[in-house]
Amino acid sequence: MPEDPRQGRDRPISFFRSRSDRSQAKPILVLEEVYKYFRRDIPTLRNVNLTVERGEFIFVTGPSGSGKSTLLQLIYRQHTVDGGRIVFSGRDVSRLTESSIPYLRRNLGVVFQDFKVVPHWTIFENVAVALEILGTPPKVVRARVAETLERVGLAGRGNERVGHLSGGETQRVAIGRAIVTEPALLLADEPTGNLDPALAIDILTLFEEINASGTTVIFATHDHSLLSSSPHRLIVIDEGRLIEASHGLRAWSARTQMSA
Ligand code: ADP
Numbered sequence: 504m505p506e507d508p509r510q511g512r513d514r515p516i517s518f519f520r521s522r523s524d525r526s527q528a529k530p531i532l533v534l535e536e537v538y539k540y541f542r543r544d545i546p547t548l549r550n551v552n553l554t555v556e557r558g559e560f561i562f563v564t565g566p567s568g569s570g571k572s573t574l575l576q577l578i579y580r581q582h583t584v585d586g587g588r589i590v591f592s593g594r595d596v597s598r599l600t601e602s603s604i605p606y607l608r609r610n611l612g613v614v615f616q617d618f619k620v621v622p623h624w625t626i627f628e629n630v631a632v633a634l635e636i637l638g639t640p641p642k643v644v645r646a647r648v649a650e651t652l653e654r655v656g657l658a659g660r661g662n663e664r665v666g667h668l669s670g671g672e673t674q675r676v677a678i679g680r681a682i683v684t685e686p687a688l689l690l691a692d693e694p695t696g697n698l699d700p701a702l703a704i705d706i707l708t709l710f711e712e713i714n715a716s717g718t719t720v721i722f723a724t725h726d727h728s729l730l731s732s733s734p735h736r737l738i739v740i741d742e743g744r745l746i747e748a749s750h751g752l753r754a755w756s757a758r759t760q761m762s763a
């Protein structure tokens with residue numbers, strides 16, 4: 504088991520921390536026999552089993568409507584499971600009380616396709632808000648935001664209004680907001696879906712850099728061009744089931760073409 508590269512650094516304030524010494528070696532996320540029904544008859548996700556080790560970078564793919572967003576939404580508890588369980592950092596996510604959900608979200612960063620930033624706020628304000636809602640002192644906020652803007656390639660641009668930025672820059676702001684709390688797990692739901700191909704690769708590279716610094720990343724995308732030359736673990740959602748594409752995307756594509 505590799506050592507947690509964040510060990511010794513100022514790790515995020517966490518209610519999981521008291522257990523962290525024992526839980527470091529355990530998977531960061533485990534899904535066990537997870538089911539989700541939006542319709543009574545057909546489950547959107549069926550018997551999903553997935554173990555994510557600390558430090559992994561995982562792509563989740565599958566056609567539009569296959570359940571990628573649903574899978575992520577279950578992890579950050581936008582929705583609850585209808586069967587099975589999801590264990591994040593040793594805690595059963597579906598058994599968290601309402602008052603514990605903010606603590607879950609503090610340990611999870613989420614990035615969306617449509618950015619979900621506030622256009623009339625500055626870059627600084629959009630990133631700082633994630634710390635401010637946790638009651639972080641202003642001085643610490645300023646230092647952490649400055650450091651984060653550097654990480655996402657927006658150093659010194661804190662005073663610019665987000666509404667004037669390009670798509671790629673706007674997504675960097677959203678990524679900054681997601682990582683400024685130093686979450687252990689970063690979820691990305693089609694984060695390159697609104698970007699042209701060259702920018703999409705830049706944004707993927709940024710996620711890879713964040714992963715290299717120790718953050719576990721789950722990246723949902725249906726963009727095959729991002730997956731084709733990727734060294735990362737690949738999970739495919741196919742008719743509600745999760746398939747570990749251990750033989751790579753090509754094997755999976757060949758299989759789906761044969762069955763089409
Ligand atoms: P993907 O992200 O892979 O495109 P989604 O997870 O958004 O897929 O959707 C998977 C399926 O679940 C789709 O059939 C979609 O219509 C359905 N679905 C997703 N969210 C809801 C919801 N809140 N209410 C009802 N059906 C939903």
Ligand code: MG
Pocket residue numbers: 571572573692693
């Ligand atoms: Mg989706």
